[in-house]
Amino acid sequence: MSAQKGRKPRVHEEEHENHERWAVSYADMMTVLVGLFIVLYAMSQVDQTKFEALRGSLAAGFGNASPTVLTGAAGLMDSAGTVPDTGLPSGPETNQIAPAAAVDPAVDPADVPATDAGADGEVQAVAQARDELTRLLAMQAQIEANLAAVGMAGQVRYVIDARGLVIGLVANDFYFDEGSAALKPAATTVIDAAGPVLAAITDQISIEGHTNATPISGRYATNWELSSDRATQVLRRLVENNAVPGDRIAAVGYGSSRPLVDSGADALTANRRVDLVIHSPLPEPVRELLPSMVTGTGK
Incomplete structure (x- = not known):
């Protein structure tokens, strides 16, 4: 009885709740956004020298001695690489019917x-x-x-x-x-x-x-x-x-x-x-x- 009286009862302490856990997720999101903006900024700047080198390398790799599709202008492509607009509608070519030799059309x-x-x-x-x-x-x-x-x-x-x-x-x-x-x-x-x-x-x-x-x-x-x-x-x-x-x-x-x-x-x-x-x-x-x-x- 005397031994039992000398023991102190165990007290279960409650686990401390971390109220600042949101800061970790916020920091991760900000890190990702900063990386995204850096990538976008890098993509918006075209290094003319490096671009010309890339164009020449690609042309040599495909056996084209004088590349004309890619140009070192402000954008990636200009009108030299597009299909010229003839003003004609797309689709199958309209059949050309030869005029009959026996009939003279009203207008030449x-x-x-x-x-x-x-x-x-x-x-x-x-x-x-x-x-x-x-x-x-x-x-x-x-x-x-x-x-x-x-x-x-x-x-x-x-x-x-x-x-x-x-x-x-x-x-x-x-x-x-x-x-x-x-x-x-x-x-x-x-x-x-x-x-x-x-x-x-x-x-x-x-x-x-x-x-x-x-x-x-x-x-x-x-x-x-x-x-x-x-x-x-x-x-x-x-x-x-x-x-x-x-x-x-x-x-x-x-x-x-x-x-x-x-x-x-x-x-x-x-x-x-x-x-x-x-x-x-x-x-x-x-x-x-x-x-x-x-x-x-x-x-």
């Missing part, structure tokens, strides 16, 4: 006068427009040659505007009966003559139906439905019988909202038409030069 691109352009961009646009005019006239000549081969020469109207080449089917009761969208034999003959040319190119094509202002009655509620149906029938003939890809052709009906002739006896005939529009893929500033080039020849 060689007769188109060159425009005195002060800037290189304007000179390039004029050159591109002249080349595009040659291509569109070649299409026109080929289509007309195909029409002549089936005895239908001179039965369509050609216009080159800022959109491209417009092939107009204009004739009263020649392609469609009045108030009908069914293709008459003359219409199928003309469409099948133009079909191989349209199938061979890569341009976008729109089929635009138009009517005169005479109110419609019968199957169609308005001229809008009639013009849309006529355009659709032409589209189907091109796609189903002439292998024109459906992903680059569309049909639209304008009713009587876009007349060629505002009034007079010719309005009833001229405004009742279907236009096949071959849309030029060139930029709009280049396409806008086409009409002036056609009219500027004096032909």
Whole structure:
């Protein structure tokens, strides 16, 4: 009993909690940030001498005695290493159709006068427009040659505007009966003559139906439905019988909202038409030069 009374009871002390543990993580984060800023600063400074040495070493390693892609300018690359912008759209090259020898096109691109352009961009646009005019006239000549081969020469109207080449089917009761969208034999003959040319190119094509202002009655509620149906029938003939890809052709009906002739006896005939529009893929500033080039020849 006396021995037990002489022992002191054990006291369990609580572990001391470190309230400054956050400082270690904070210091690690600051160290990482300082290292990051040092790396960014080093990357922003280009040592011209070392860069030239690296460029020469890489060129020698790849067997290029006179490297031109990398330059020792402020950046890593300049215009010498980029693909020159020709202004032409990307994608497959547009097919070049040789004009038919039997048909003289309405315009000879060689007769188109060159425009005195002060800037290189304007000179390039004029050159591109002249080349595009040659291509569109070649299409026109080929289509007309195909029409002549089936005895239908001179039965369509050609216009080159800022959109491209417009092939107009204009004739009263020649392609469609009045108030009908069914293709008459003359219409199928003309469409099948133009079909191989349209199938061979890569341009976008729109089929635009138009009517005169005479109110419609019968199957169609308005001229809008009639013009849309006529355009659709032409589209189907091109796609189903002439292998024109459906992903680059569309049909639209304008009713009587876009007349060629505002009034007079010719309005009833001229405004009742279907236009096949071959849309030029060139930029709009280049396409806008086409009409002036056609009219500027004096032909």
